[in-house]
Structure formats: structure tokens, C-alpha cells
Amino acid sequence: MRIGLLTGGGDSPGCNSAIRAVVRRGVYGGHAIVGFCDGWLGVMEGRTRELSRDDVSRILFVGGTMLGTSRTNPFKIEGGPERCLKTLVANRIDALITIGGDDTNGVAHRLAEHGVKAVGIPQTIDNDLPGTDYTLGFDSAVNIVMEAIDRLHTTAESHHRVLVCEIMGRDAGWLALYGGLAGGADAIILPENKFDLDQVVDIIRHRHAAGKRHSIVAIAEGAEPQEGQKITLTHETDAFGHARLGGVGEMVAREIQERSGFETRVVILGHLQRGGAASAFDRILATRFGVKAVELCEAGEFGRMVAIRGMEVTSIPLADALGATRTVPEDIIRVAELVM
Numbered sequence: 001m002r003i004g005l006l007t008g009g010g011d012s013p014g015c016n017s018a019i020r021a022v023v024r025r026g027v028y029g030g031h032a033i034v035g036f037c038d039g040w041l042g043v044m045e046g047r048t049r050e051l052s053r054d055d056v057s058r059i060l061f062v063g064g065t066m067l068g069t070s071r072t073n074p075f076k077i078e079g080g081p082e083r084c085l086k087t088l089v090a091n092r093i094d095a096l097i098t099i100g101g102d103d104t105n106g107v108a109h110r111l112a113e114h115g116v117k118a119v120g121i122p123q124t125i126d127n128d129l130p131g132t133d134y135t136l137g138f139d140s141a142v143n144i145v146m147e148a149i150d151r152l153h154t155t156a157e158s159h160h161r162v163l164v165c166e167i168m169g170r171d172a173g174w175l176a177l178y179g180g181l182a183g184g185a186d187a188i189i190l191p192e193n194k195f196d197l198d199q200v201v202d203i204i205r206h207r208h209a210a211g212k213r214h215s216i217v218a219i220a221e222g223a224e225p226q227e228g229q230k231i232t233l234t235h236e237t238d239a240f241g242h243a244r245l246g247g248v249g250e251m252v253a254r255e256i257q258e259r260s261g262f263e264t265r266v267v268i269l270g271h272l273q274r275g276g277a278a279s280a281f282d283r284i285l286a287t288r289f290g291v292k293a294v295e296l297c298e299a300g301e302f303g304r305m306v307a308i309r310g311m312e313v314t315s316i317p318l319a320d321a322l323g324a325t326r327t328v329p330e331d332i333i334r335v336a337e338l339v340m
Contacts, residue, residue: 001029001030001031001032001094001095001297001298002031002032002034002091002092002093002094002095003022003026003031003032003033003034003093003094003095003096003097003294003297004034004035004036004043004088004091004093004095004096004097005019005022005023005033005034005035005036005051005067005096005097005099006035006036006039006040006042006043006067006096006097006098006099006100006104007019007039007065007067007068007069007099007100007104007123008039008040008069008070008071008072008098008099008100008103008104008107009039009069009071009100009101009103009104009123009124010069010071010101010124010125010274011063011064011065011069011274012123012124012125012136012137012138012140012141012274013063013137013140013141013274013275013276013277013278013279013282014123014136014137014140014278014282014283014285014286015064015065015067015069015099015123015136015137015286016056016059016060016062016063016064016065016066016278017059017060017278017282017283017286017287017290018099018121018123018136018286018287018289018290019035019051019056019059019065019066019067019099019290020056020059020060020286020287020290021286021287021288021289021290021291022097022290022293022294023051023052023053023055023056024053024056024290025290025291025294025295026294027052027053029294029298031294031297032050033050033051034048034049034050034051034091034093035048035049035050035051035066035067036048036067036087037049037067037068038067038068038069038070038072039067039068039069039070039071039072039100039104040070040072040073040074040080040084040104040107041070041072042067042068042070043074043083043084043087043088044072044074044077044080044083044084044087045083045087046086046087046090046091048087048091049067060283061277061278061283062277063274063275063276063277063278064275065099069100071103071238071239071240072239073103073107073239073240074107074111075107075110076239076240081110081111081114084111084116085111085114085115085116088116094117094297095117095118095119095297095302096108096116096117096118096119097118097119097120097121097293097294097297098118098119098120098121099120099121099123099136100120100121100123100124101122101123101124101126101128101129101135102124102129102321102322102323103240104120104123105118105120105122105305105318105321105322106322106323108120108318109303109318109319109322112302112303112318117297117302117303118302118303118318119293119296119297119301119302119304119305119306119315120293120304120305120306120318120321121136121289121290121293121305121306122135122136122289122305122306122307122321123135123136123137124136124137124138125137125138125140125141125168125175125273125274126138126168126169126170126171126172126174126175127172127174127175127326128170128171128172128174128325128326128327129305129321129326130320130321130324130325130326131305131307131316131320131321131326132305132306132307132308132309132316132321133307133308133309133310134285134308136282136285136286136289137274137278137282138174138175138282139279139281139282139285140276140277140278140279140281140282141168141175141179141273141274142174142175142178142179142182143279144179144269144272144273144275144276145165145167145175145176145178145179145180145182145183145218145269145273146178146179146182146183147183148165148179148183148267148269148272149165149179149180149182149183149184149185149216149218150183150184152165152183152216152267153183153184153214153216156214156215156216157213157214159214159263160213160214160263161214161262161263161264161265162204162214162215162216162217162253162256162257162260162262162263162264162265163214163215163216163217163264163265163266163267164217164219164249164252164253164256164264164265164266164267165185165216165217165218165219165249165266165267165269166219166220166221166246166248166249166250166266166267166268166269167179167180167218167219167220167221167269167273168220168221168269168270168273169190169191169220169221169222170191170221170222170245171191171222171325171327172191172192172220172222172325172326172327172328173188173189173190173191173192173220173222173223173327173328174328175220175273176188176189176190176218176219176220176223177190177218177328177332177333177336179218180218180336181335181336181339183216183218184216185216185217185218185340186203186204186207186212186215186216186217186340187200187203187204187215187216187217187218187340188217188218188219188336188340189217189218189219189220189223189252190220190223190328190333191220191222191223191224191230191327192327192328192333193333194224194225194226195223195224195225195226196225196226197225197226197227197252197255197256197259198259200217200252200256201255201256201259201260203215203340204217204256204260204262205260208260208262215262217252217256219248219249219252221245221246221248221249222245222248223248225248225251230245230248231245231246231247231248231251232244232245232246232247246268249266249267249268250266252266253265253266285308288308288313289306289308289313292306292313292314292315293306296315301315303317303318303319304316304317304318305317305318305320305321307321
């Protein structure tokens with residue numbers, strides 16, 4: 001069997017670990033693994049590379065993706081799907097494994113209507129895909145957020161400041177909540193519920209009244225104030241219709257300082273959350289996901305996405321993982337509220 005492999009969308013720690021697992025398990029099963037460079041763009045342009053065990057021998061602990069990535073949507077480009085199909089036929093691809101979020105795997109799902117046999121691996125630091133307890137990259141990113149907040153505590157305390165930390169998370173606040181909880185943030189603001197600026201300021205005022213001279217606010221980039229809407233950096237959208245978010249941290253910091261009089265600064269973690277080596281959890285998860293994806297191909301179980309539920313790696317229909325956002329449940333949000 002000739003198995004195609006690509007990574008698409010935003011990269012995350014663990015992509016290379018998954019690539020390594022697919023290649024090693026594929027070669028073990030007697031299959032050829034054909035990597036496509038730069039996601040769906042490479043498929044459209046016919047840019048490939050055969051992958052051997054030697055090619056992936058030292059990438060387990062390397063961040064990013066050796067195959068490259070892009071946010072290319074073939075269905076937004078004239079003749080895009082046809083170009084993808086032509087490349088897959090020319091390379092005699094029997095099965096395709098896509099590593100990415102709902103956009104990347106969504107393209108694979110749509111191409112199934114044209115006969116493409118695909119299996120998805122859920123990879124997004126946002127952890128917002130339905131049907132799986134964890135997506136690849138989330139744990140690594142949470143550890144980066146936690147470490148950043150740990151460091152912010154010391155400088156905030158030294159200068160008696162409020163520090164607002166803006167964290168990735170478009171429609172789901174998993175990163176901000178888990179990172180904020182682990183890092184001991186004093187207020188956590190999520191996209192799941194519109195936030196009240198007066199309430200945030202009250203939390204900080206109460207801390208100062210109790211003798212606390214610094215505060216940390218963790219906020220997801222997609223958080224939306226009650227008196228406004230999501231803040232974007234530009235009105236332009238990407239190939240999948242997503243606006244580029246950013247700026248909510250600046251707005252909240254400005255409002256806190258104006259309403260409370262406390263000196264306030266903002267820290268935007270941005271792409272730091274995606275970079276660096278994967279955590280042990282993500283390396284193992286990626287390895288299990290990669291092995292499972294090849295086994296699904298061998299069994300002819302296409303149109304599915306690998307997933308983890310509890311300790312079991314299983315699979316779900318790709319359709320069930322697309323078109324919806326897995327948000328943070330209210331019971332976990334309540335835990336954060338009770339301990340802040």
C-alpha cells in the first residue's frame with residue numbers, strides 16, 4: 001500500500017512525533033509512505049518526498065513539522081480539488097493520512113466524495129475537536145502557557161502590577177483555562193461566556209483590598225466582552241473563513257488600568273505556544289495516533305479520525321469531528337471559579 005501523509009493548518013509540538021510513528025509503523029507493515037510538502041498546497045502542486053525510517057530517525061523531540069504546513073483550502077481555489085486528485089493518482093496513493101484540525105481534515109472529508117480514502121489525526125493546540133478527549137499539541141502548549149504565567153507572577157509581584165496574558169483559543173478556552181489554572185491565574189476569561197469588565201476589575205480590587213499587590217489575568221484571544229464583540233487584527237479572513245484574532249488582551253489591560261488605577265501591562269504569548277519540543281504526553285499520544293492511523297488504513301476503515309477516550313485510542317467518523325467546536329464544559333469552568 002502507498003500511504004500519503006500531510007500536515008496542515010497551524011503547527012504544534014507533536015507533529016513530527018506523529019509523522020515518525022506513521023512512517024515507522026507503515027514501513028513495518030511493508031507500506032511506502034509518501035509525504036506531501038506544505039499541507040494541501042503541496043498536494044495541489046505535486047510536491048512530494050518518499051519517507052524512510054532514516055528520514056524520521058531524529059525527529060521525535062523536534063518541534064514543528066518536517067513536512068511543512070499551510071492553511072491552503074483547495075476548495076477555495078479554482079480547479080483545486082481536481083489538482084489534488086491528479087497528484088494522488090500520479091503518485092498511486094492508496095490511502096491518505098492527514099494531520100491537522102477541522103479545516104485540514106475537513107478537506108479530506110470533502111475529497112472522499114471524489115474517491116479519496118483518508119484517515120485523520122486530530123492536531124490542534126486549541127483542543128476543540130469533538131469526539132476526542134485530547135488533540136495532539138494541546139498538552140505541550142498548556143505547559144508553555146503554565147510556565148509563562150509562572151514567570152509573570154514574579155515580575156508582576158516585583159512591580160506591583162496587573163499583568164494580562166493573552167492566550168490562543170478562538171472559540172474554546174481550553175488553553176487559557178488549563179494554563180491559567182496550572183499557573184495560578186487570579187482571573188480567567190474564556191470564549192465560552194461573554195465577560196463583564198466590571199466583574200474582572202472587581203476581582204482585582206478585592207485582591208488589592210486584601211493586601212495582594214499584583215494580579216494575573218489569563219484571557220483567551222477569542223474572549224468576547226458583554227458590551228462588544230470578538231476583537232480582530234484585520235477584517236481579512238484566511239482560506240477557511242477565519243479572521244485573525246488578537247487585541248483583546250490590550251483592551252482588557254487598558255480598561256483595568258483606567259477603571260481601577262492599578263498599573264497594568266499585557267503579554268501576548270502568540271506563536272510561542274506552538275513552538276519547541278513536544279511534552280512526553282504529546283510524544284506518546286502522537287505515537288499512538290500514528291500507529292492507529294496506519295492500522296485503520298490497513299483495515300480499510302477510511303473516513304475516520306483517530307481519537308483518545310480515557311486511556312483508549314479509538315476512532316470516530318470524520319463527519320462527527322467536523323463542523324462543531326468542543327468547548328470547555330461548565331463543570332470545569334466552575335472548578336476554576338471556586339479556586340480563584
